[in-house]
Amino acid sequence: MLPARSKRYAGIDGEIPRLGLASPWQLFLIALLVMALLVMIFPRRELVEKLYAQETLDELTLSYIQNLYRANTRNTDVAILLARTQQEDMDITTLENMLLPPANTGDARQRTEARLILVKAYARALHEAGLEPKQRMSLKARLTALMRSSAKEALPERLAQAFANLAFELDLPALGTEFLAKIETGRSPDALEYYAKEALAKGEYGVAAEYYLLAREQTKEVAQARRLFMAGIDALMADSLFQQAMQSAKQHLGALENDPQTLRYLARTALAAGSPAQAALYARALVFQTEGATP
Numbered sequence: 001m002l003p004a005r006s007k008r009y010a011g012i013d014g015e016i017p018r019l020g021l022a023s024p025w026q027l028f029l030i031a032l033l034v035m036a037l038l039v040m041i042f043p044r045r046e047l048v049e050k051l052y053a054q055e056t057l058d059e060l061t062l063s064y065i066q067n068l069y070r071a072n073t074r075n076t077d078v079a080i081l082l083a084r085t086q087q088e089d090m091d092i093t094t095l096e097n098m099l100l101p102p103a104n105t106g107d108a109r110q111r112t113e114a115r116l117i118l119v120k121a122y123a124r125a126l127h128e129a130g131l132e133p134k135q136r137m138s139l140k141a142r143l144t145a146l147m148r149s150s151a152k153e154a155l156p157e158r159l160a161q162a163f164a165n166l167a168f169e170l171d172l173p174a175l176g177t178e179f180l181a182k183i184e185t186g187r188s189p190d191a192l193e194y195y196a197k198e199a200l201a202k203g204e205y206g207v208a209a210e211y212y213l214l215a216r217e218q219t220k221e222v223a224q225a226r227r228l229f230m231a232g233i234d235a236l237m238a239d240s241l242f243q244q245a246m247q248s249a250k251q252h253l254g255a256l257e258n259d260p261q262t263l264r265y266l267a268r269t270a271l272a273a274g275s276p277a278q279a280a281l282y283a284r285a286l287v288f289q290t291e292g293a294t295p
Helices: 004-008 024-041 045-053 059-071 076-089 092-105 108-126 133-150 157-169 173-180 189-201 205-218 222-238 242-252 254-258 260-272 276-287
Strands: none
Touching: 045 076, 059 076, 076 092, 076 108, 092 108, 092 133, 108 133, 108 157, 133 157, 133 173, 157 173, 157 189, 157 205, 173 205, 189 205, 189 222, 205 222, 205 242, 222 242, 222 254, 222 260, 242 260, 254 260, 260 276
16 A cells, blocks of 8 residues: 555656745845845834933833844944943943943944943942952043043033033042033032032032032122032031041132131031141131121
């Protein structure tokens, strides 16, 4: 008994017919179809714009972005979107490898987005518990290099503000002031005081002090200058930065050296900072103070 297949072709003379292979033009069409599908699923400009506008990504979209990055790690937009979403789970080295290239050579938006992520990452890294001095010095050097290269460009306000905050925190006041100059209203007393209050809310007392004292330098009215000066020194005292508070007081006192209220405040503050000799100098100045101080 013949098998079913043999029965089917038992009456056919010659070679058993076989399924034909795809012709070259059919293969070409298939290749075109595959390429079209890849273009459709790969992030087009409209999709990239939409994803940049989203602060968070759902799990499905995140999985899609991760797969795209695995397929092409050189896709700058995908790298930035992935880093922005998972930045808190990535160490600073990984983020630098992903973002320093677009931060330096990407288009305007890519540079801004990459730098904003890096600023946050450097700030987190600098505040990590148990950070060794050598590690801190290395982080500071890399961050400073990024800031100095960025300072040569026009920057959006939020990035200039973020760089200014870190510059002041790293005791780079000239660089911080340079970033503030890029903000249209960045050096007005009201704007500087606003930045100071923002820094205080985050517990960044040293940064807040820099802003208060910068604002004090910008005002012409004695009462306002006094208030901003005291707020700056108080911020340093609140963080137990006593020596820095006394140094900043000398540096930013200016013509308030003739203001009785300021001298009384400084005499008390110097005692609280453990500087009785400095307190005595301010008390002596108070005795011989002159009237009509102007900041």
